[in-house]
Amino acid sequence: MQRRGRAWGAIGVMVGVVMALVVSGALVAPAQADTAVSISGSGCAGATTFCFVPAQSTVANGTTVTWTNQTTAPHTVTRCTPAACNGTDAGSGSDASFTSGNVAASNGATFSHAFNGAGTYNYYCQIHGYAVMHGIVTVQSAVGTTTTTATASAPTTVVPSPPNPPPPAAAVSGNVSFTG
Numbered sequence: 069m070q071r072r073g074r075a076w077g078a079i080g081v082m083v084g085v086v087m088a089l090v091v092s093g094a095l096v097a098p099a100q101a102d103t104a105v106s107i108s109g110s111g112c113a114g115a116t117t118f119c120f121v122p123a124q125s126t127v128a129n130g131t132t133v134t135w136t137n138q139t140t141a142p143h144t145v146t147r148c149t150p151a152a153c154n155g156t157d158a159g160s161g162s163d164a165s166f167t168s169g170n171v172a173a174s175n176g177a178t179f180s181h182a183f184n185g186a187g188t189y190n191y192y193c194q195i196h197g198y199a200v201m202h203g204i205v206t207v208q209s210a211v212g213t214t215t216t217t218a219t220a221s222a223p224t225t226v227v228p229s230p231p232n233p234p235p236p237a238a239a240v241s242g243n244v245s246f247t248g
């Protein structure tokens with residue numbers, strides 16, 4: 069009987085620890101890491117004058133992507149249309165507010181956009197053209213948001229349930245040693 073009470077208490081503690089890890093991991097990992105893209109004037113693939121580095125970025129929904137101009141020329145970050153991008157369309161991303169951002173000519177100037185909508189976003193530089201400068205941001209739907217809400221309430225429901233199966237006296241002594 070005492071073993072039973074301790075077993076239930078141990079299970080409750082272990083579940084609580086696992087839940088805590090899941091919650092903290094889910095909150096920190098996907099949503100908060102912002103992503104940087106350089107607008108570069110050297111070492112470009114295909115030996116173009118300018119390019120976006122990296123040309124492909126994959127981020128979680130809600131992530132802010134910041135483009136930084138590392139050249140002395142002005143650039144834009146502009147969503148594609150088939151006409152402007154040699155047949156490449158805008159991509160499947162549902163965030164219509166990502167359209168165009170002008171990055172000034174000074175070295176270190178930035179353009180930032182927080183992506184809210186899963187899918188792909190094909191973009192190019194209006195000034196230098198798609199053939200010279202283009203990139204793609206892939207936004208993954210947030211898995212963490214729904215998991216966090218579900219697990220956050222779980223520890224409160226798990227703790228009261230152990231006293232049910234074992235007899236009262238044994239259960240109390242077993243539980244006290246664990247909570248204390």
Ligand SMILES: [Cu+2]
Pocket residue numbers: 118142143144193194195196197201
């Ligand atoms: Cu450009």
